[in-house]
Amino acid sequence: MTSSKRLVVVGAGPGGYEAALAGAAAGLDVTLIERGKLGGACLNWGCIPTKHLLAATLAVECLTAQAKQKLASGTVTPDLAAVQAKKKKLLAATHNAMAAHLKKLGVRLVTGNLTAVATGSAEVSSGGSVEHIPFDSLILALGSRPAAFPGVKPDGKAVLGVAPVLDFEAAPASFVIVGAGAIGLEIATIYHRLGTKVTLVDAAPRLAPAEDPDVSKVVAQVMRRAGIDARPGVKVESLVTDENGRARLTLAGGETVVADKALIAIGRFAATIVPGLAECGAMFADDNPNRAWLRTDDTLQTAPGIYAVGDCNGRVLLAHAAESQGVYAARHAAGLESGPYAPGPIPGCYYGSPEIMRVGAIAAPGDTISEAAFVANPIAQAHADTAGFARVVWKDGKVAGITAVGHGASTMGTLATVMVAQAWTREQAQALVFPHPGLDETLKAALLGEMKVKA
Amino acid sequence: MTSSKRLVVVGAGPGGYEAALAGAAAGLDVTLIERGKLGGACLNWGCIPTKHLLAATLAVECLTAQAKQKLASGTVTPDLAAVQAKKKKLLAATHNAMAAHLKKLGVRLVTGNLTAVATGSAEVSSGGSVEHIPFDSLILALGSRPAAFPGVKPDGKAVLGVAPVLDFEAAPASFVIVGAGAIGLEIATIYHRLGTKVTLVDAAPRLAPAEDPDVSKVVAQVMRRAGIDARPGVKVESLVTDENGRARLTLAGGETVVADKALIAIGRFAATIVPGLAECGAMFADDNPNRAWLRTDDTLQTAPGIYAVGDCNGRVLLAHAAESQGVYAARHAAGLESGPYAPGPIPGCYYGSPEIMRVGAIAAPGDTISEAAFVANPIAQAHADTAGFARVVWKDGKVAGITAVGHGASTMGTLATVMVAQAWTREQAQALVFPHPGLDETLKAALLGEMKVKA
Numbered sequence: 001m002t003s004s005k006r007l008v009v010v011g012a013g014p015g016g017y018e019a020a021l022a023g024a025a026a027g028l029d030v031t032l033i034e035r036g037k038l039g040g041a042c043l044n045w046g047c048i049p050t051k052h053l054l055a056a057t058l059a060v061e062c063l064t065a066q067a068k069q070k071l072a073s074g075t076v077t078p079d080l081a082a083v084q085a086k087k088k089k090l091l092a093a094t095h096n097a098m099a100a101h102l103k104k105l106g107v108r109l110v111t112g113n114l115t116a117v118a119t120g121s122a123e124v125s126s127g128g129s130v131e132h133i134p135f136d137s138l139i140l141a142l143g144s145r146p147a148a149f150p151g152v153k154p155d156g157k158a159v160l161g162v163a164p165v166l167d168f169e170a171a172p173a174s175f176v177i178v179g180a181g182a183i184g185l186e187i188a189t190i191y192h193r194l195g196t197k198v199t200l201v202d203a204a205p206r207l208a209p210a211e212d213p214d215v216s217k218v219v220a221q222v223m224r225r226a227g228i229d230a231r232p233g234v235k236v237e238s239l240v241t242d243e244n245g246r247a248r249l250t251l252a253g254g255e256t257v258v259a260d261k262a263l264i265a266i267g268r269f270a271a272t273i274v275p276g277l278a279e280c281g282a283m284f285a286d287d288n289p290n291r292a293w294l295r296t297d298d299t300l301q302t303a304p305g306i307y308a309v310g311d312c313n314g315r316v317l318l319a320h321a322a323e324s325q326g327v328y329a330a331r332h333a334a335g336l337e338s339g340p341y342a343p344g345p346i347p348g349c350y351y352g353s354p355e356i357m358r359v360g361a362i363a364a365p366g367d368t369i370s371e372a373a374f375v376a377n378p379i380a381q382a383h384a385d386t387a388g389f390a391r392v393v394w395k396d397g398k399v400a401g402i403t404a405v406g407h408g409a410s411t412m413g414t415l416a417t418v419m420v421a422q423a424w425t426r427e428q429a430q431a432l433v434f435p436h437p438g439l440d441e442t443l444k445a446a447l448l449g450e451m452k453v454k455a
Numbered sequence: 456m457t458s459s460k461r462l463v464v465v466g467a468g469p470g471g472y473e474a475a476l477a478g479a480a481a482g483l484d485v486t487l488i489e490r491g492k493l494g495g496a497c498l499n500w501g502c503i504p505t506k507h508l509l510a511a512t513l514a515v516e517c518l519t520a521q522a523k524q525k526l527a528s529g530t531v532t533p534d535l536a537a538v539q540a541k542k543k544k545l546l547a548a549t550h551n552a553m554a555a556h557l558k559k560l561g562v563r564l565v566t567g568n569l570t571a572v573a574t575g576s577a578e579v580s581s582g583g584s585v586e587h588i589p590f591d592s593l594i595l596a597l598g599s600r601p602a603a604f605p606g607v608k609p610d611g612k613a614v615l616g617v618a619p620v621l622d623f624e625a626a627p628a629s630f631v632i633v634g635a636g637a638i639g640l641e642i643a644t645i646y647h648r649l650g651t652k653v654t655l656v657d658a659a660p661r662l663a664p665a666e667d668p669d670v671s672k673v674v675a676q677v678m679r680r681a682g683i684d685a686r687p688g689v690k691v692e693s694l695v696t697d698e699n700g701r702a703r704l705t706l707a708g709g710e711t712v713v714a715d716k717a718l719i720a721i722g723r724f725a726a727t728i729v730p731g732l733a734e735c736g737a738m739f740a741d742d743n744p745n746r747a748w749l750r751t752d753d754t755l756q757t758a759p760g761i762y763a764v765g766d767c768n769g770r771v772l773l774a775h776a777a778e779s780q781g782v783y784a785a786r787h788a789a790g791l792e793s794g795p796y797a798p799g800p801i802p803g804c805y806y807g808s809p810e811i812m813r814v815g816a817i818a819a820p821g822d823t824i825s826e827a828a829f830v831a832n833p834i835a836q837a838h839a840d841t842a843g844f845a846r847v848v849w850k851d852g853k854v855a856g857i858t859a860v861g862h863g864a865s866t867m868g869t870l871a872t873v874m875v876a877q878a879w880t881r882e883q884a885q886a887l888v889f890p891h892p893g894l895d896e897t898l899k900a901a902l903l904g905e906m907k908v909k910a
Contacts (some may be wrong), residue, residue, distance in 0.1 A: 414895040
């Protein structure tokens with residue numbers, strides 16, 4: 001018998017896992033429910049597998065950059081099957097480490113589906129058995145699911161979602177990617193490095209459509225120079241597996257592109273429809289299940305005692321945002337937090353070629369900005385990879401946003417987050433001694449650059 | 456005719472160049488004296504050329520790491536002559552850009568040697584001509600020179616200093632490096648990647664002797680695994696070019712190592728002895744010219760109106776420290792600074808394999824520390840490069856120092872500097888949302904790790 005408050009967490013992705021750990025650390029009696037693998041989309045079909053494939057193909061990128069300038073010759077042939085085997089091993093080791101950590105902290109891990117919620121009780125089904133787990137607080141960390149539309153959805157043959165594409169044991173000779181967000185761009189980079197002929201399309205008028213338009217220009221330039229057929233601003237009519245088992249993309253104008261495989265990576269849909277949830281008072285952003293993100297108050301509750309963290313609340317679909325929310329929700333449930341959830345700025349990074357980093361405001365016309373190009377950075381020069389820039393958005397003389405695109409831009413993410421969180425002044429940037437030489441010096445040059453008004 | 460105050464700056468390395476720019480920006484009438492190339496040792500024979508060679512050989516490192524795990528096969532052959540040609544071009548472009556920038560700001564650039572100083576006047580000689588340049592303030596940015604000892608000094612044949620080694624157009628088959636500081640370690644990495652058999656010795660009991668002893672252990676482990684014969688704690692008896700034109704290293708015990716070439720990189724000596732300087736009131740740290748660093752007060756003055764910045768004052772022999780001092784001195788001369796020079800913490804990075812970063816205090820026995828290993832970092836895992844750790848030194852519950860060794864450790868330098876400068880608490884680290892996945896997450900894990908007392 002324990003008298004601790006009972007916390008049930010649903011979903012063991014970044015948000016749910018961290019919530020469970022934080023709940024246990026706060027002395028709650030924690031049950032964590034997961035139907036699949038620990039780690040969620042991030043660990044299993046997102047951030048982490050893409051990083052493995054990007055790292056495993058980096059030697060190709062380095063050699064190509066050097067060879068283009070006639071500074072090196074040779075060949076690099078990644079063994080994709082071996083890379084996948086290693087990835088599986090590492091993921092399995094991570095799953096084991098996570099399970100051991102949960103156990104050590106006394107978290108009960110239940111494998112099963114959340115099939116219904118009632119006030120104070122979660123119904124979990126696994127195979128034929130059903131369990132009702134009582135709770136004082138419930139944290140929903142339900143994640144999200146890949147978006148799809150009629151005519152543009154995976155068919156399990158040549159037209160695929162992100163998960164199977166990250167498990168390829170041989171690179172397709174040709175590949176169509178629909179969607180030029182973070183996932184589409186990173187996977188385009190990976191398979192391009194592996195020798196695949198990549199066609200990348202997006203209905204949005206530019207690549208990386210969520211970022212600064214000038215970032216999109218650099219992305220397009222770098223990808224096209226590399227030989228990727230990147231086409232923003234085209235509408236997909238249909239994407240199907242044809243009679244030869246290949247992917248056939250038909251664009252709105254009638255043009256077709258046929259490739260060995262195709263990936264659909266056009267964003268995420270909500271995955272929040274659980275029987276009983278609405279009756280408990282949960283608030284949904286939309287009647288359409290695809291957009292039915294759980295609306296949360298300023299303490300991340302969607303109903304009294306029911307929290308929604310991570311993708312499922314639709315706030316910021318990033319693993320580290322989910323983690324931060326999960327920790328807060330668990331601590332709030334334990335009575336250790338009383339103020340509203342206020343995480344400060346959330347950085348976002350893209351790790352393909354080129355890398356992108358952004359935190360805080362994106363420059364809008366009329367904003368005061370300052371910037372610097374990577375072309376003058378000795379590290380970028382040394383790597384023969386000088387496209388791109390860093391840009392700072394200023395509000396009232398303080399840093400409100402930082403964006404960078406180019407060599408190693410993702411490595412600036414934490415530093416830029418500090419500067420935005422603390423709303424740095426120019427004088428603060430001037431007073432800090434940056435290590436020389438470093439990519440961060442381009443951020444320094446941007447911070448100290450001429451202030452101008454964005455047209 | 457101008458009525459501006461006259462500032463003379465001697466030496467166009469990082470400290471002198473930035474002093475000249477800051478002086479001009481402050482409205483001073485600036486003359487910059489340089490006997491050689493703009494950019495000093497950093498640009499011409501130090502930080503920048505090593506970064507070019509490290510970047511140009513990175514594909515080898517990436518491939519080797521992948522191949523060791525049987526994840527890739529192939530060969531990468533850098534064309535060192537082409538790399539050097541490109542480096543020369545980039546340096547020339549940088550020299551031109553610097554000269555243009557000086558000209559634009561109205562700085563007069565004089566090529567020549569500082570041959571004497573008198574109160575209010577600097578004597579500069581070039582070829583047969585001598586010019587006396589009057590000043591109201593003088594900033595000495597004299598740099599330093601490579602250290603050498605009897606029996607251990609470059610002879611211009613097989614036993615070399617750093618400058619010619621960075622200009623090799625073909626990698627030697629075998630190479631002895633004396634000195635395991637930043638320069639020795641980086642050059643060992645470079646030529647090892649180029650297929651050279653490298654022997655690295657140092658009289659100090661460990662590699663990277665200025666860093667945390669546990670960093671040294673990782674460096675030794677990584678270098679030895681790679682196949683570098685790294686031997687700290689050995690005394691060099693002599694290092695000479697033998698009758699066959701090869702370098703012969705004789706150790707104190709009598710053992711000899713013969714190699715095609717040898718590098719001596721055993722630190723820096725002062726280069727401060729200028730006729731008249733002492734008479735102007737300049738203070739020297741030692742009578743021995745090798746250790747005669749210019750002693751400076753808390754406004755970087757070594758005599759009234761005579762500032763010493765960068766290596767020549769012996770404070771911190773790093774380019775970015777020199778830049779920071781140069782800017783301060785010029786602004787102080789212009790009356791724009793009145794308080795003492797207080798730059799905050801100065802980061803230091805090593806960019807070989809493994810990378811090292813350190814800022815602030817190094818852990819001493821009895822200190823409170825917390826730490827995390829890179830082995831759990833997904834980015835390090837993806838790169839098959841997981842040796843090393845990040846360590847935080849705490850004083851009174853605040854960050855007093857950060858050290859990291861391992862994959863991409865140098866990219867954490869600026870962030871770590873901010874944390875040390877602001878003396879972060881654990882709560883601040885907890886509140887910041889770090890991008891996931893990232894190398895910085897190992898720093899976060901170190902910041903949030905278990906506090907313990909260093910044995």
